[in-house]
Amino acid sequence: MEYFMVPTQKVPSLQHFRKTEKEVIGGLCSLANIPLTPETQRDQERRIRREIANSNERRRMQSINAGFQSLKTLIPHTDGEKLSKAAILQQTAEYIFSLEQEKTRLLQQNTQLKRFIQELSGSSPKRRRAEDKDEGIGSPDIWEDEKAEDLRREMIELRQQLDKERSVRMMLEEQVRSLEAHMYPEKLKVIAQQVQLQQQQEQVRLLHQEKLEREQQHLRTQVSRGVREGLAHAAAVPLGSSGADSGPKVPGCQVSCIIITLSPCSSPWRPGLYIHPILLMAELRPGKVTLHAHS
Structure with missing residues (x-):
């Protein structure tokens, strides 16, 4: 048995020849309406898909090139200058930036002109009234x-x-509150709790103060x-007596005042609270009783 060695440099050309032969056979069979073998049918489907992909790629590249040509016509550049796609994109970005700056400047100028026109239109009636007044024209009602x-x-x-x-x-303010709520939710909760606690403490203090006042x-x-x-x-004690019938009496003397001392006692509505002793001095005069209280 003999073996034949095929040079490696001739393999691609042989494969290409076989591939071309299959395509030709597939095309002839399709023209003659002859049923294709599975392998030939697969090769034909691959060829059709490849042609479709190539066509789509050509259309995409044509669209990209047309877009770059449109950009090249819009941006200011030297006539006859050849620009790459990267240069076209860079000059387009710079041109857009300059247009934005020009737009901002024109808007500011327009605003200043509007303000100047408003000032002139607002001051014109006053100037007209001053001129009419100087010339003696017009009435005060007008x-x-x-x-x-x-x-x-x-x-x-x-x-x-x-x-x-x-x-x-x-x-x-609403945006600030939403941002704070989004950025510091826990801090807001703590602040709200502190405010609520302070309000509760204030209510308790007010209630305690009202109770003390009552x-x-x-x-x-x-x-x-x-x-x-x-x-x-x-007032019920007769003059010259000490509050009872028994007791020493001093003839020829009159009682000028009565001293009443209230002893300290415990408060019945609040345990532990004591009333300070109060010294009452009732000065008896003809037709008049004067009371002096000392604590």
Whole structure:
């Protein structure tokens, strides 16, 4: 048995020949309506897909080239200068940036011109009124009407500006709150809890203060009642007696005052609270009783 060695440099040409032969056979069979073998059919499908892909790639490249040509015609450049695609993109970006700067400058200039026109239009009635006044033309009623109209117009403009600034401020505050809530949710929770705790402590303090005030008012009422009872008792004691029928009497002397001392006692509505001793001095005079209280 003999073996034939095929040179490696001839293998690609042989494979290419066989591939071309299969394509030709497939085309002839398709023209003659002869059924194809599975291998020939697969080769034909691959060839069709390859042709479709190549066609799509050609269209894509043509579209890209057309876009670069359009950009090249739009940007300012030297006539006859050949530019690569990277250079076209770079010059396009620079040109767009310069156009943006020019647009900003024109907008600022337009705003300044509008403000200048408004100032001129707003001052023209005043200037006209001054000229009419100097020449003695016109009546005060017309001047007052124009002045009121100018004031009304200025008020409307100021109100519109105020509403606009208020809406912008509210929008900015809402954005700040949303950003803070998004960035610091835990911190906001802690602050809310601290505020709630402070409010609760303030409520407890107010309730405690109201309770103390009620207790002091009740205490003052009780003390006033005791004073009135002591005064009544002092008025009921006859002159020259010490509050009872028995006891020493000093002839020829009159009682000028009665001293009543209330002993300290415990408060019935609040354990541990003691009433300070109160010294009552009732000065008896003809037709008049004067009470002095000392604590």
